[in-house]
Amino acid sequence: MKRKTLISFLVVVLLIGLAAVFFAGKEKKAAVEEGAITEPETQVTLDWWFQDWTGGVNWNKDFIAKFEAKHPNVKINLIPVPFDDLYAKFIPSIAQGNEPELMFGYDEWLSGKDVSKLFYPLTPSLMSIEEFKKYVYEPPLKNVTGSDGNIYGYPYVTGANAFGFTYHKDLFREAGIDPASIKSWDDIKAAAKKLTEYNPDGSIKRSGILFSYTETANAFLDMIQMQGARDKVFNPQTHEWNFNIPEARKAMETFKWFVDNKVYDPTSGDPFTSFPNKLGAMLLIGPWNVGATMTNFPELDVGYIMMPPFPDPNRKLVLGSIVSYGTLFVSKRVTGDKRNAALIFMKELITNPAEFLDIPFYHDPPYWVGAVCNKKYVEELDKRPESQMNEYTKTALLVTKNGLPAVNPLETKISEPIIIRQVIYPEMEKVFLGKESIDDMLRYITDYLTNQEKQLAE
Amino acid sequence: MAVKSLGVPISNRQRKISSFVLIVALVVLIYYTLVGIWPFLFNIYLSFRKTDLITEDKFIGLKNYKYLINDPIFWKSLWHNFYYLGVMVSVGIVTSLIIAALIYRTRGIMRKVYTAMFFAPVVTSMVAVSLVWTLLYFPKIGVFAKALSAIFGIDPNRLTFLQNTSTALLCIIIMDIWRDTGIRTVIFLAGMDEIPDSLYESARIDGASQIKQFFRITIPLLTPQLIFIAAIYSINAIRVYVQIYMMTGSPPGGPANSTMVLTLHMYLSAFYGLRFGYGASIAMVMFVILFGLVLLELKAFEQKWEY
Numbered sequence: 001m002k003r004k005t006l007i008s009f010l011v012v013v014l015l016i017g018l019a020a021v022f023f024a025g026k027e028k029k030a031a032v033e034e035g036a037i038t039e040p041e042t043q044v045t046l047d048w049w050f051q052d053w054t055g056g057v058n059w060n061k062d063f064i065a066k067f068e069a070k071h072p073n074v075k076i077n078l079i080p081v082p083f084d085d086l087y088a089k090f091i092p093s094i095a096q097g098n099e100p101e102l103m104f105g106y107d108e109w110l111s112g113k114d115v116s117k118l119f120y121p122l123t124p125s126l127m128s129i130e131e132f133k134k135y136v137y138e139p140p141l142k143n144v145t146g147s148d149g150n151i152y153g154y155p156y157v158t159g160a161n162a163f164g165f166t167y168h169k170d171l172f173r174e175a176g177i178d179p180a181s182i183k184s185w186d187d188i189k190a191a192a193k194k195l196t197e198y199n200p201d202g203s204i205k206r207s208g209i210l211f212s213y214t215e216t217a218n219a220f221l222d223m224i225q226m227q228g229a230r231d232k233v234f235n236p237q238t239h240e241w242n243f244n245i246p247e248a249r250k251a252m253e254t255f256k257w258f259v260d261n262k263v264y265d266p267t268s269g270d271p272f273t274s275f276p277n278k279l280g281a282m283l284l285i286g287p288w289n290v291g292a293t294m295t296n297f298p299e300l301d302v303g304y305i306m307m308p309p310f311p312d313p314n315r316k317l318v319l320g321s322i323v324s325y326g327t328l329f330v331s332k333r334v335t336g337d338k339r340n341a342a343l344i345f346m347k348e349l350i351t352n353p354a355e356f357l358d359i360p361f362y363h364d365p366p367y368w369v370g371a372v373c374n375k376k377y378v379e380e381l382d383k384r385p386e387s388q389m390n391e392y393t394k395t396a397l398l399v400t401k402n403g404l405p406a407v408n409p410l411e412t413k414i415s416e417p418i419i420i421r422q423v424i425y426p427e428m429e430k431v432f433l434g435k436e437s438i439d440d441m442l443r444y445i446t447d448y449l450t451n452q453e454k455q456l457a458e
Numbered sequence: 459m460a461v462k463s464l465g466v467p468i469s470n471r472q473r474k475i476s477s478f479v480l481i482v483a484l485v486v487l488i489y490y491t492l493v494g495i496w497p498f499l500f501n502i503y504l505s506f507r508k509t510d511l512i513t514e515d516k517f518i519g520l521k522n523y524k525y526l527i528n529d530p531i532f533w534k535s536l537w538h539n540f541y542y543l544g545v546m547v548s549v550g551i552v553t554s555l556i557i558a559a560l561i562y563r564t565r566g567i568m569r570k571v572y573t574a575m576f577f578a579p580v581v582t583s584m585v586a587v588s589l590v591w592t593l594l595y596f597p598k599i600g601v602f603a604k605a606l607s608a609i610f611g612i613d614p615n616r617l618t619f620l621q622n623t624s625t626a627l628l629c630i631i632i633m634d635i636w637r638d639t640g641i642r643t644v645i646f647l648a649g650m651d652e653i654p655d656s657l658y659e660s661a662r663i664d665g666a667s668q669i670k671q672f673f674r675i676t677i678p679l680l681t682p683q684l685i686f687i688a689a690i691y692s693i694n695a696i697r698v699y700v701q702i703y704m705m706t707g708s709p710p711g712g713p714a715n716s717t718m719v720l721t722l723h724m725y726l727s728a729f730y731g732l733r734f735g736y737g738a739s740i741a742m743v744m745f746v747i748l749f750g751l752v753l754l755e756l757k758a759f760e761q762k763w764e765y
Contacts, residue, residue: 088729095511113512113732203615213709267618269597270707277599417730421709422531422718429714435623448530455525456733458508458518 032120033335037344040337045075046345047100049089052080055291055368056157056326062367063356067348074341076102087417094118094331101342103329106159107143108322112413112456115153116146120330120339123151126347135350139407140325140373152329154350156357158370159286159324162219162307163403165209166275166289167282169301171195175281179305184313185254192263195281204265209258210280212271214324214416216255217424219284221321223251223310225408230318236411239457241449243442250311252431252438259432266432276300286324287399291368291392298365304395306402320407322416325373353377359393366392371400413456414449423448498745504738511734522739532740534715535723539747542631542719543695547688550635554642554687555680559672561643562650573647577640584637588704591633595619595705620705623716630701630717642687649683650676682759689755696747697721720744 050060057080064076079100081089090109093099103119110118123129132151133141144153165188172179175194182191192208199205224233229247234240258264268274275283276297282305283289293302309315328349330342348356353374359367359381372378381397389397412419427445430436436444468476505522509515526532561572579587594601596619603617619629653676661671677684699721703710710726711718720740728737 091511091732092729113510117512199613199615201613201615203613205615213712265615266713267597267615267621269600269618269621270592273596279598415731417709417726421730422711422715422726425709426712426715429712430623433623433714435714444530451525451528455521455736458521 032332033339034125037125037340037347039071039344040073040341042337043073043075044337044341045077046102046338046341047077047079048102048104049079049081049086049100050104051086051326052082053288053292053368054295055288055366058363059357059359059367059369063349063358066356067345070348071341071344073337074345076345091118097333099331099333101331101334101338102345103331105327105329106416107140107153107155107325107327108159108416110143111322111415112411114147115144116148116150118329118332119152120332120334120342121146121148121150121152122154122330122343122346126343126350132350135353135374135376137373137375137404139320139323139404139409140327142409143323143325144327144329153327154329154346155325155327155373156349157326157372158320158399158403159288159326161286161320161324161371161403161407162215162222162284163287163319163371163399164284164304164306165282166285166293166302166304168278169303171278171281172303179303182305182308184308185310188308189257189261189263192258192282193261196263198262202262204262204268206278207265207268207274207280208263208282210268210271210275210283211255211258211264211266212283212285213425213429214420215284215286216428217420218320218322219307220248220251220255220424220428221410222307222318223254224248225318225321225410226310226315227251230408230410234410234412239413239450239453241446241453243446244439248442249438252428252441254310255428256431256438264432266429286370287395287403288368288370290395291366294390294392295365295368303391304398306398317402317406318408319403321410322412322420323407323409324416326370350374351376354380359396364390366390368392369396371403372396373400373404412449412453414452418452419449423452501738501741501745504735505742507735509734510732512732515735518735522735525736526739526743531715531718531723532720532743535718535720536743538627538717538719539696539698541627542698543692545628545631546634546695547691549631550638550642550691551684551687553635554639555646555677557639558643558646558650559676562647573640573644576643579637580640582637584700585704587633587637588701591629592620592705592707595629597621621713623714626706626713627717630705633705634698634701638691642691645683645687646680649680653679685755685758689751689758692751693748696744696751699725 048060050057057078060078064078068075086105087109090103090105091113123132126132129149129151136155140155140158141151144151144155146152167179169179172191172195175191177191177194182188188209194208195206196204196208197206221233224230224243224245224247227247227250229245232245233242233248235242259266265279268279271280271283271285274280276293287304290302290304293300307317307319309317328346330346334342353372353376357372357374357377359369359372372381378397378400381393381400386394424445427436427441431438431441506517506519507515508518508521557576561569561576564572597603597617598614600617600619602619603614606612606617607614618625620626657675657679658671661675666674698719702717702719702722706712706717711722720743724737724740724744727733727740731737
């Protein structure tokens, strides 16, 4: 009898357990709370997941302190999360309903996704769409605009975009190259050739140029766009990619030139180690790298050169084909005082950027944060004398003013890690290493990406 | 008071023990259901669906498996797993066996010292080991490049290790073999200790050389350990992930996807590509392979070993 009872109990517990796990996996539907935003009446703490990069974390701590002083009822608990963990948890946590009140993420993680299903709407809750666009540049809003036309995230800095090249100032000086004179890809080629050092057997001792993977694949797409082939390379209506075009070949041939002319050694190793060790004189990378190098290798003297238009300087600059903006989001589940606090926090960052987001000019090491997406803040930066700026602040301003207006993302549904990391760059690497021809590479990525794009669109 | 059940008297004490066993079994069963059976069943369910956790998921039948068959990165990853398995198991067993045989001949404190020395990497975190070996393998300025260049006069520019599509996976396997040599050696040493000395004495009387004794007595009598190690490391080779992810950071699985393996492809597809159904179908293929390996292991262990 007792045994029967126990077995029945076991079965019931198992069924309850299975049901609990099954329903835990279902998205918790939550109605977004609306209404006027008022100062919280009780003490509230907002958790904020943020990527654990030193420059950004220090910067955030600065403006959290300012914010908490102005709004004493609100505490912001900044939780630094490593990039890979942040990415892996970002959408699953929302699906599970256990995301924090404030989230930082990159907008390319949301390519082809309807953000209105994921986050709290910032428009019209904070302000109208038109007013929002007065504060934020238009290109970064693309991936954070929902199917209802509202804006669901505040893009405030850029991430891994191929905006240009970090370079060693001392190596440029030794080679007698003025970075300001670099205006075209031919100038880049000539400078890289001059900066390359060879061993007695003719092998490369120091590459004139290094390519990092995310930015290289991104720049490849940008260079196709700059030749006016945006509509040829990808058709969002038919979900078809086509790299079997002369523009793609020309872009790839340009990269291959650096290998064929012994200017770039594709076996130089991870550029984040080889560049600071001066195994390369310049590195194709996002602007954040200047700040990162200044922080991690203070003995190095680095600067930044903007990406030249391709194939000649008369073309219109296009960047960010697979764009990456560091963006702030509010959980769609926030209610009551937490909702008020989260929205006030966002409003302060958007409308008072010079007060809360300010990059301290003399801060050493710098608060490296990429190109800044807030127009009002850029206007503010513009008013300040250049003599007060450290190298990183100059870079941030340079790339913001020249880079952001050039951003033109492709409307793909494939996420950045797949399109860039798993497909385009590995195939580019094969070409660099002589394992594949350019034509085979272009055919392969055309087929692979079209196949994947169609699967996602089905 | 004793009662009879199925003709066998059961005491109160036995009844208490039996209840205790049931409760303990229940806890284990619940745990196993939640962390083993349920995720497995859910994975099967997921592999027939298209889901990105955002839009409404839908049943797509066998389409994920069809995509899998047509995915060149999947086939490449599968090949890399089997390559890993082949090299890891064969070279790993041979090196550990040689080291175990050498240590076995050592007596006293040195035996413990040698065993501890080879065992030390086993207890070190795979992440830490991977990071250190990545630096050792670094081209041109890494320790291996400089050492090989100094000793053998090889041009350090040709020693590209993890940056070379032909050698990258092999370099990771070498690190893995080195790391786990200790545990395999300890298993072989335990097996060698079990072999009766009388067999070696008889062989010596019959004039068998040490090498002959090793091949005719030691290896045949280590068959259970050999099968055990082969089975365990075959399973590990199919599940390999951390070392690949850590040592091929830009991007993971590189260069040119030459170190891409099934677990990494599954992880990238599911969590980075937000194609959880597709990731689940890769996991199912891994399950079938692992299940086959476990069956082979069970079959091998059915044989009775007698000394």
